[in-house]
Amino acid sequence: MGKAGWYIALSIILVLPAACRKGGCNVVPYVPVNRVQFSTAQYPALAGANGSITLSGGVAGIIVYNTGNGFVAYDRCSTVDPDKRCAVEVGSNPLVAIDPCSKAEFILINGSPAKLAECPLRPYAIQQVGSGAAAIYYIDN
Secondary structure: OOOHHHHHHHHHHHHHHHHHHHHHOOOOOOOOOOOOEOOOOHHHHOOOOOOOOEOOOOOOOEEEOOOOOOOEEEEOOOOOOHHOOOOOEOOOOOOOOOOOOOOOOEOOOOOOEOOOOOOOEEEEEEEEEOOOOHOOOEEEE
C-alpha cells in the first residue's frame, strides 16, 4: 500500500467513530414487555381519536395513543439521552409528547421526532383480542 493509501485508511479509521456518534440514534435499553393489558372500557380516554394513557412497564413507562385508526404504544423513555430515563409526557397538544428534561418533542401518531430529537420513540407491538367495546389489547415487545 502506498503513502496515499495509508492516509486514506488512517482518515477512515479516525472519521468513522466520530460520524457514528454524531448521526447515530441513542438506543433506549431493551426491557421485556410481556402482555401489558388495556381496554377502552378500562381507560375511557382511549375511546376517541387523540386520546392517550400512560401505563407502567418498559424503561420509563408506556404511552398508548389512539390515532383514530387504531392504537400505538411507545416507551416513554426519551431518545435524546436515554441514560437519564426521562419520561415523555403528553403536552397541551394531544398529538405531541414532550421530554421535560430536554424539551424535545415527538409526534404520537408515529413516534417520530418533531423538535430537538433525532430518533423516534421506541415502539411496542399491540395485539387486539375480541372486537368492539369488549376488545382487549395486549402490548408486547
